[in-house]
Amino acid sequence: MPSLGIPRDGIYFFVDIFMLTDLFNLSYEVNMKTTSSRVARLCVTAAMTASIGTAANAQQTATQLHNRATAAMCANCHGTDGRTIEGSAIPSLVGMPKDYMVLQINAFKNGSRPATVMHQITKGLTDAQIDTISNYYAATKR
Amino acid sequence: MKRRSFVQASMALGSLGTLGSMVGCTSVGRVPEKARVVVIGGGYGGATAAKYVRMLSNYKIDVTMIEPNGEFVSCPISNLVIGGSKTMADITTPYDKLSGKHGVNIVRDYVVSIDAAKKTVTLASGPSIRYDKLIMSPGIDLMFNTVEGLKEANASGQILQAWKAGPETLALRKQLESMDNGGVYAITIPEAPYRCPPGPYERASQVAHYFKQHKPKSKVLILDANQDVTSKGPLFKKFWADNYKGILEYMPQHKVMAVDAKTNTLKFDVQNDVKANVLNVLPAMRAGGIAVQSNLANVNARWCGVHYQTFESTQAKDIHVIGDSILLAPLMPKSGHMANSHAKVTASAIVAQLSDMPVNPSPFLSNTCYSFLNDKMVVHVASVHQYDDKDKTYKTVPGSGGVSSVPNELEGIYAWNWAQNIWADTLM
Numbered sequence: 001m002p003s004l005g006i007p008r009d010g011i012y013f014f015v016d017i018f019m020l021t022d023l024f025n026l027s028y029e030v031n032m033k034t035t036s037s038r039v040a041r042l043c044v045t046a047a048m049t050a051s052i053g054t055a056a057n058a059q060q061t062a063t064q065l066h067n068r069a070t071a072a073m074c075a076n077c078h079g080t081d082g083r084t085i086e087g088s089a090i091p092s093l094v095g096m097p098k099d100y101m102v103l104q105i106n107a108f109k110n111g112s113r114p115a116t117v118m119h120q121i122t123k124g125l126t127d128a129q130i131d132t133i134s135n136y137y138a139a140t141k142r
Numbered sequence: 143m144k145r146r147s148f149v150q151a152s153m154a155l156g157s158l159g160t161l162g163s164m165v166g167c168t169s170v171g172r173v174p175e176k177a178r179v180v181v182i183g184g185g186y187g188g189a190t191a192a193k194y195v196r197m198l199s200n201y202k203i204d205v206t207m208i209e210p211n212g213e214f215v216s217c218p219i220s221n222l223v224i225g226g227s228k229t230m231a232d233i234t235t236p237y238d239k240l241s242g243k244h245g246v247n248i249v250r251d252y253v254v255s256i257d258a259a260k261k262t263v264t265l266a267s268g269p270s271i272r273y274d275k276l277i278m279s280p281g282i283d284l285m286f287n288t289v290e291g292l293k294e295a296n297a298s299g300q301i302l303q304a305w306k307a308g309p310e311t312l313a314l315r316k317q318l319e320s321m322d323n324g325g326v327y328a329i330t331i332p333e334a335p336y337r338c339p340p341g342p343y344e345r346a347s348q349v350a351h352y353f354k355q356h357k358p359k360s361k362v363l364i365l366d367a368n369q370d371v372t373s374k375g376p377l378f379k380k381f382w383a384d385n386y387k388g389i390l391e392y393m394p395q396h397k398v399m400a401v402d403a404k405t406n407t408l409k410f411d412v413q414n415d416v417k418a419n420v421l422n423v424l425p426a427m428r429a430g431g432i433a434v435q436s437n438l439a440n441v442n443a444r445w446c447g448v449h450y451q452t453f454e455s456t457q458a459k460d461i462h463v464i465g466d467s468i469l470l471a472p473l474m475p476k477s478g479h480m481a482n483s484h485a486k487v488t489a490s491a492i493v494a495q496l497s498d499m500p501v502n503p504s505p506f507l508s509n510t511c512y513s514f515l516n517d518k519m520v521v522h523v524a525s526v527h528q529y530d531d532k533d534k535t536y537k538t539v540p541g542s543g544g545v546s547s548v549p550n551e552l553e554g555i556y557a558w559n560w561a562q563n564i565w566a567d568t569l570m
Contacts, residue, residue, distance in 0.1 A: 062499040065198060069490030072194065073508050075567045076482050077560050085566050090559045116553050117510055117524050124526020124542030
């Protein structure tokens with residue numbers, strides 16, 4: 001893949017854009033002489049970050065959207081954004097620590113935690129879906 | 143590009159919890175010339191879709207929902223009103239949070255026609271609304287004409303369906319209350335698929351429970367066009383044998399062809415006539431009227447084919463159909479929970495499409511359906527449906543899903559809490 005690295009005097013700054021590498025299979029390296037103007041360097045970096053930021057943000061925003069909709073599959077019973085109604089016997093998920101939630105879902109899934117229905121639902125979830133769901137509720141503020 | 147950036151920037155802000163713009167930005171009941179998203183129907187599918195398009199776009203995509211009823215009346219739990227352990231107030235939720243909290247513009251009206259080319263819907267009151275995306279969740283249409291004499295007998299209030307919860311729910315309860323001890327209640331069930339597979343068996347159980355308490359000489363007859371109980375069969379039959387022996391009788395392979403309102407008699411294709419004091423006839427069903435009229439019901443002229451990844455109609459671009467109106471993927475029930483799940487996948491897809499973002503490549507749906515066997519004991523069926531990109535359909539995940547091992551009171555508590563939480567998730 002294209003590299004924009006242009007050696008000048010052997011000492012470079014690298015700006016690696018990991019998100020973009022993942023998303024678009026491109027690899028950018030912005031190499032600049034230490035002797036170049038600090039202002040110019042900042043300007044180039046800012047411009048790169050801005051254009052790259054838009055593309056990376058777009059994918060990040062899409063992923064956020066998909067993850068939020070995936071987590072919403074729990075909301076029918078566990079409430080919108082994991083907030084159940086007052087006095088609900090079905091627990092709220094909002095703000096639940098991620099490691100706890102992953103353990104509980106897997107305990108339902110492998111039968112070590114008894115359940116009325118959750119052992120059947122959780123067997124339909126992949127590890128990736130469990131991760132997505134647990135991340136979402138852990139990150140949602142009470 | 144401008145629009146996309148705007149929506150994305152807004153969504154980024156929203157993810158930080160900035161929802162300031164949502165309050166007071168809409169008026170209720172206004173008929174706009176244009177809405178980015180128009181939703182037809184305010185049931186489990188439509189109301190959820192309206193709310194989640196708003197939420198998932200961080201309140202940047204405007205939504206107008208068209209619904210003729212002033213309040214949401216739930217079909218799930220409505221059998222308990224018929225059985226006498228819940229009231230109409232218990233199953234009724236106002237739409238005010240959907241408008242006030244979520245900024246959905248609700249127009250109380252019917253849609254009489256759709257122009258898929260011009261992308262407009264026309265209301266019964268006259269005006270048209272343009273849309274970028276249309277979500278249709280019109281529920282079911284009861285095919286009264288498939289049973290001779292039923293249309294008139296239903297219109298007169300004599301033979302009720304009460305399958306669309308509302309005034310008929312209460313009217314059926316009143317018919318049972320005024321029936322003499324020793325009378326007969328008969329419910330007929332159409333061939334599957336129909337809305338809420340276990341619903342008729344739950345209703346029969348509720349009526350039997352009421353009779354057992356208050357009118358012990360009375361009888362419940364279930365006249366089923368199907369070969370056997372279509373959902374949770376062994377659980378229902380065991381409970382009936384243990385608790386409603388001598389009260390409830392189940393008769394499969396009874397396909398009702400006609401009703402005689404003068405003598406309150408049911409006529410079948412093969413079997414003998416059945417006379418009863420209270421008749422509750424559920425005719426065959428198809429997609430909601432507006433979907434059929436608009437030629438979206440392209441499967442046997444009954445159900446709407448959709449692309450399952452986005453629920454976009456296979457018949458018309460930018461029209462998405464969800465809920466009971468669609469042609470089901472294998473093992474998918476027509477249920478309120480399922481409609482709520484369809485709505486979220488669709489809302490996410492529409493927000494992505496209107497923002498030039500990719501659609502979720504692997505959505506999944508879940509369903510949990512509880513049935514009350516008396517006022518406390520409950521059984522469930524649950525399933526998980528994963529989208530399969532190769533076959534373009536949903537498939538149940540092997541090893542997932544199932545039913546209750548036995549009827550139990552704990553699930554009675556969960557069932558009522560399920561109802562309250564899904565009403566809140568749909569409407570509040």
